[in-house]
Amino acid sequence: MIQNLSGWVGYLIFLIISTAVFALFSLGLNLQWGFTGLINFGHVAFMTVGAYTTVLLTLHGVPLIVAALAGAGAAALLGLIIGLSTLRLRQDYLAIVTIGVSELLRLVVNNQDLPTGNGFTPGSFGVQGYPLPLASFDPTLLTRLGMIALLTFVVGVCYWRLGKWVKNRQGNTLPAQKQKQDKKSSLRLVLGILAAGLILVLYLAAAIALYNYTSYANAGLMLISVLVLALVFWRLEVLVRSPWGRVLKAIREDEDVATALGKNVFWYKLQALMLGGAIAGVSGALLAWQLTTIYPDNFQPQITFDAWTMVILGGAGNNVGTLLGAVIYWAYDAITRFALPAIFPLDEARLGAFRIMVIGLILMLLMLWRPQGILGKKEELTLGK
Template identity: 65%
Template sequence: MTEYLIFLAISTAIFALFSLGLNLQWGFTGLINFGHIAFMTLGAYTTVLLSLQGIPLFISAVMGAIVAALLGLIIGFATLRLREDYLAIVTIGVGELIRLVVNNQELPVGDTWVSGAFGVQSYPIPLTTAPNLFFRLVMIGLLTLLAAITFWALWRWIRVAQKSLRIDTSKKVSSKQELISRLSVGLIFALLTAGIYIAGVIGLYNYSPKAGLMLVSLLVLGFVFWRLEILVRSPWGRVLKAIREDEEVPRAMGKNVFWYKVQSLMLGGAIAGVAGAFFAWQLSAIYPDNFQPQLTFDAWIMVILGGSGNNIGTILGAVIFFTYDALTREYLPRIFTNLSSDQLGAFRIMIIGLILMVLMIWRPQGILGKKEELTLSK
């Protein structure tokens, strides 16, 4: 059970990172990106291939993020001066193009060249060697600090809604609904944080490399979330929101709309590149077929579920998605014993599609999204 919780925590952290990059591009800037997996693919392969050449893992991951950002720069210069739908068309093609190139090219694996179709294995992974007791206690301390910050942030987030309910009596109904939403989400996050913390402490004390990877992925997720929250509340972030709503307004105010779009595409791509590094480290062996277009649409599901233009909502969407994934993988085969594995897979997709349809009718802005910031109509 502990190992499974750690696995789910790593997967959720990776795809929360991946989706945060997409949320920056679409939720905050209104850029339609259907090939987000391209950034993850470049980040994963760059990190892995550089680490096999003896470059430290941290530098390899940073280089993977830079390469992914450069892809965003290239796509931006090629499409962002054209109509919005060109970006969607080009990103779909780029995502598949990169996967097919990797599949058909030879890759430098150490001192030899290996066909990309055979994948890349036996590359360095962070924290595979068990540290001594002192460093294990330091890691547990970091996990404790991260959990404490999470609980404090949740409490502060709920308090903001409570103050809004007391101050703005003219919007009492909407403020009360937001408070109820925040209380429900806060309770979910608190329970998950407690469960992951307990599993993480056990995994770190009786050292497991996956527990070490979980700690690093959660720390990176926390750092990226913190910096994104600062960015989107800054003047830079307000310009992105203005571009999303009506780019003619910031253009009339003298803002370089094209360059802001490119920056958003590059930063979102860099975040996805970092997620790609962690994805490769989690898998321990990567193949081109690990980077199917389906992963992009999984990220879209997470962003839409949680609420576009809301970073906490994106993380909530990732949590809901992987909770749903884990539960249906465990219980559907027991309920529908006469269905094959392929049929069960299709049935699971049908259920998530139905959930999305109901959500779009009931709450089109997502669970935590704001209706006035809805970008689905763009």
């Protein structure tokens, strides 16, 4: 019984880290596309740069935090280079250039020798043996309780935001609209209860892992991932509600209007591309620490389209929606990983393709039902404008 519980806690920790990493990655894409209207089909390039910069620097003795910040800076620099060459052109060119750059980077890393500290190693062999955060950390009981308290604070904020969303009501409505509003309130309540239950289960698993810290290798990384995600989400929420964020939305809706109001559209686009790239670079560092060994094939174009799936599912231009999209995506991944083999007797390769096909079907149905995503606003759709 205890062994089974330990296995489930370990798996839930893996899901928490994966969800946090890809939610962070998708937040960068949401800033670029959802808020600014920049179509980026090569977002994984920023993750690649962030991951490799971080691990290669740590192999040369650079502290982990400094290396991760350098990885974010290198990813932002890549955004600067791409932006300077494409943002004055039509958005189609940005989409083409970004997917080309992402594949170019992956192939270069795969075919070049990388400086790994003890000489050069072929990129196709992967990079391994790099330092990991809190790997040899052995916290005291007081420290473990402090870590649980930090996690509890983040979860408490989540419950507070969830409660505000469930209770959110519009002002005075007409009688004809009241019935529709009541249906929305009931749906919010049901979704809120489900979300609260899921958060509670994940919180309990995380608290168990932190309390029994030495029994779970990724407990420290889990806490770091959640805290980084919470910090980035908080600052992004502040930014997109600031005058800077309102300019980005104006550019997304109509560049000519923003230009007529005296805004430097090119400069704002460049800032959004660089900041979104930096966020993806941080997610690359977290992914590298989770994998413990990275190969070029870990950064396939599929990763970018996974992020697009998360943003579209949750709703473009909505940071909470992006987090929801990441949770739904990884919940789907976990459920189908166990359920589908029992229903469809397929080999592993075909089963993987079938799972991708099913999520594509889900997206098609969502586009028919709610093209703006679960939490998105229909008037803020940007794709196809």
